[in-house]
Amino acid sequence: MKLECERTELALVSPMSAAHGEVDRRVLLQVQLTGEDGAVGYGEAAPLPGYDGSDTGAVEAALRGYEPVLAAAEREGMNGPAVIEACRAVADIPQALAAIDLALWDRAGRREGRPLAAMLTDVPAATVPVNATLTALDRAGVAAQAHDACAAGFRCVKVKVGIGDDAGRVAAARAGAGPALDLRLDANGAWGVEEAVRAIDALAPAGLELVEEPTRGLRAVREVRERVPVRVSIDETAGEPGALGAGVADAVCLKVSRCGGVAALLAAATLVRAAGAEVYLASTLDGPLGIAAALHAAAALASRGPLPCCGLATLALFDGVADPLPARDGEIALPPGPGLGVEPL
Numbered sequence: 001m002k003l004e005c006e007r008t009e010l011a012l013v014s015p016m017s018a019a020h021g022e023v024d025r026r027v028l029l030q031v032q033l034t035g036e037d038g039a040v041g042y043g044e045a046a047p048l049p050g051y052d053g054s055d056t057g058a059v060e061a062a063l064r065g066y067e068p069v070l071a072a073a074e075r076e077g078m079n080g081p082a083v084i085e086a087c088r089a090v091a092d093i094p095q096a097l098a099a100i101d102l103a104l105w106d107r108a109g110r111r112e113g114r115p116l117a118a119m120l121t122d123v124p125a126a127t128v129p130v131n132a133t134l135t136a137l138d139r140a141g142v143a144a145q146a147h148d149a150c151a152a153g154f155r156c157v158k159v160k161v162g163i164g165d166d167a168g169r170v171a172a173a174r175a176g177a178g179p180a181l182d183l184r185l186d187a188n189g190a191w192g193v194e195e196a197v198r199a200i201d202a203l204a205p206a207g208l209e210l211v212e213e214p215t216r217g218l219r220a221v222r223e224v225r226e227r228v229p230v231r232v233s234i235d236e237t238a239g240e241p242g243a244l245g246a247g248v249a250d251a252v253c254l255k256v257s258r259c260g261g262v263a264a265l266l267a268a269a270t271l272v273r274a275a276g277a278e279v280y281l282a283s284t285l286d287g288p289l290g291i292a293a294a295l296h297a298a299a300a301l302a303s304r305g306p307l308p309c310c311g312l313a314t315l316a317l318f319d320g321v322a323d324p325l326p327a328r329d330g331e332i333a334l335p336p337g338p339g340l341g342v343e344p345l
């Protein structure tokens with residue numbers, strides 16, 4: 001298979017602040033895999049330096065390093081998992097491996113004329129519940145965004161915390177959203193244990209669905225969870241060795257890019273659920289191909305257990321991108337086309 005990689009840069013409509021910094025643009029590395037039969041598949045890496053420890057240049061270099069492996073793969077009769085393992089031997093960078101994994105699934109789906117979700121399970125969900133992300137930094141802006149999300153049919157909104165005026169913005173979100181909406185907070189590991197306990201105790205009266213990554217590290221998260229009256233999930237900490245089966249949180253946020261692909265994510269989800277926690281998926285502000293892959297994986301997971309709202313309604317945050325996967329009434333419908341069901345930008 002021939003691998004081609006193209007770099008695309010997207011701007012956000014407004015900058016997004018989190019405890020790890022401010023994001024105003026995203027670099028996407030879109031890959032195209034073309035087989036000897038001419039069948040094509042598309043994938044994507046969207047490394048987010050500063051958040052997931054990835055580096056765009058390192059991901060690009062890894063993809064270039066995979067070229068000879070992919071060129072030889074068909075000749076050597078390798079299947080998808082064997083291709084991924086051969087690529088991993090060249091450079092074990094999850095975001096780069098995920099890009100190849102997506103392109104292999106997309107290519108297989110296009111050849112078979114089947115959506116990815118239908119290749120993952122017999123009974124994929126038709127839609128995936130998603131949260132809205134409130135990006136405003138001022139109270140009035142947060143309240144207005146929460147109100148709009150509620151009016152658009154979202155049942156859950158997410159607010160970043162650990163970035164200043166948390167109490168004011170969380171209260172504004174609740175005021176704008178009304179009593180019924182689920183309010184999810186994400187601290188991106190900003191707090192120490194004592195600080196997290198104090199902050200969550202203070203914010204809990206607003207009515208919280210869960211607090212994501214209140215602090216960093218398995219031991220610290222376990223302690224916070226034991227001391228607060230709110231459900232706790234891990235996101236960044238889910239990348240630690242042994243985190244998936246540790247049972248330290250009520251839920252685990254998984255990402256296709258950090259897992260290194262769709263199959264690896266489903267395996268991770270099985271481990272999390274076996275340890276008694278719920279799983280939901282999110283993007284790292286991915287492009288359409290990355291969002292589509294997560295939707296297919298989420299649709300497969302929804303058929304096997306409860307699925308809290310996923311953080312996949314993020315394409316609308318980009319400026320000048322026609323959103324091929326819009327949320328309606330708080331859900332995103334699976335694209336019906338073969339493979340990932342969307343085209344590269």
Ligand SMILES: [Mg+2]
Pocket residue numbers: 186188212213235236253
């Ligand atoms: Mg998070």
